[in-house]
Amino acid sequence: MANDNVQNLILNLENLKISITAEQIFAFSQYSSLLRTWNTRMNLTSKRALENIHSVHFLDSLTALPSLNALGLENPRILDVGTGAGFPGVPLKIMAPEMQLTLLEATRKKTDFLRELTNKLEIQQVEIMNGRAEIAAHDLEMRATFDVVLARALGSLSAVLELSLPFCKINGHIIAFKKGPISDLQPEIDEASEAIEVLGGEFFRVAHIPLDIFNDDRLLIILKKVAETPSKFPRRPGRPARTPIGRVGRTRT
Ligand code: SAH
Numbered sequence: 001m002a003n004d005n006v007q008n009l010i011l012n013l014e015n016l017k018i019s020i021t022a023e024q025i026f027a028f029s030q031y032s033s034l035l036r037t038w039n040t041r042m043n044l045t046s047k048r049a050l051e052n053i054h055s056v057h058f059l060d061s062l063t064a065l066p067s068l069n070a071l072g073l074e075n076p077r078i079l080d081v082g083t084g085a086g087f088p089g090v091p092l093k094i095m096a097p098e099m100q101l102t103l104l105e106a107t108r109k110k111t112d113f114l115r116e117l118t119n120k121l122e123i124q125q126v127e128i129m130n131g132r133a134e135i136a137a138h139d140l141e142m143r144a145t146f147d148v149v150l151a152r153a154l155g156s157l158s159a160v161l162e163l164s165l166p167f168c169k170i171n172g173h174i175i176a177f178k179k180g181p182i183s184d185l186q187p188e189i190d191e192a193s194e195a196i197e198v199l200g201g202e203f204f205r206v207a208h209i210p211l212d213i214f215n216d217d218r219l220l221i222i223l224k225k226v227a228e229t230p231s232k233f234p235r236r237p238g239r240p241a242r243t244p245i246g247r248v249g250r251t252r253t
Pocket of ligand 1: 081082083084085086087088104105106107110131132133134151152153154163
């Protein structure tokens with residue numbers, strides 16, 4: 001991706017009607033250097049993504065900010081499931097510090113990175129949890145307690161919904177990041193309709209991201225939780241990804 005630099009990040013954010021302060025720009029530069037340092041020791045992100053960090057991770061994460069703001073929530077409780085090196089949760093938190101953010105990640109070394117990152121950036125009101133969504137979602141302190149659940153690059157839409165909707169309050173929302181040609185995404189969206197119904201969700205809207213810098217389509221699939229998720233979901237670890245609800249064939253519990 002050409003011209004991956006902070007000026008371009010600022011310009012692209014302007015196109016999304018997002019303004020950024022000098023402190024926020026500084027936070028992103030600290031984020032990028034810490035990621036670079038850690039990436040020499042462990043694979044937090046690909047080399048190519050690291051070279052294009054401003055667009056591949058920062059800008060892409062921030063494409064959800066207008067949709068998040070449009071929900072009009074005050075001090076929302078937000079969960080990022082399978083956050084990896086903090087995407088999209090940490091960039092969103094840098095831009096909207098009033099949110100109460102929980103970062104959930106299964107890999108211990110990634111949560112170690114997140115602890116150092118959030119300390120270095122002096123991020124307040126952030127909780128880092130090492131664990132799997134299939135287990136954490138049955139914890140009564142977590143289940144049905146979030147206003148918004150975010151998921152990026154976590155798997156097929158159906159699996160993502162099983163890992164995220166149980167955490168959401170009724171009337172709360174899920175924002176799932178998807179990329180690729182819309183023609184490829186449509187079957188995935190169709191396949192997820194059974195999961196949406198079974199898990200207590202409803203389509204809210206699909207936001208198309210209007211930025212030329214990405215050479216594929218970017219969508220945010222936004223759902224609303226309208227009914228309680230049956231207590232058997234999510235199923236045991238690995239099951240949501242291996243046999244997604246609605247996949248042709250049998251959905252095993
Ligand atoms: N959201 C990040 C990372 C995507 S990779 C990004 O957009 O860059 C998916 C991440 O989710 C990995 O770090 C993986 O360890 C984590 N993950 C996968 N399944 C999980 C689960 N069931 N519970 C918690 N974390 C999970």
